[in-house]
Amino acid sequence: TAEDVEAKESIKPTETTTYGESYAQIARENVTQQTDARSTLYLEEVKLCKLRQEQVLLKNDILKKELEVLTMELDKVKLEMEVLSAKKQFYCAGGAPASPASFN
Template structure:
């Protein structure tokens, strides 16, 4: 009876040891999966940076909005037809 109890105890220890080894391997696998995901995120970030750098607008971002109705980007200078008109108006104001 004593010998059987010792064998049973050793079998349980071996079972626990094997379960711990399995958990350790699962943890290693999860760590590798996490590393893989981090690398994939780095690749995606690099791709995003590359594609965003390729498609930079020629105008500043503030001009990317559509022009509101009735507004002009010249900010009140829409009445001037030439540089001569502009200089004559500025001369009369000073």
């Protein structure tokens, strides 16, 4: 990056620290550490994105299953209504001595 180039240019390779290391070597190590940190960060971001995608897929699967359950419950209610309608027709046709109060 531009910052890395600027950092390299601002450090003179002939100057040395009190410990005998050249500033150029320190700069190279710093750049390497920054690159390693960026690589690690990038890999962690990729992992996070994959986990988020998996989470979305799992949520979609859950929603599909919930929709299936609701569809089955609706079908059950429809069948119960058909049964009640058939019973009402049966009672209204005189199939029973008295029709239930709930159908009047």
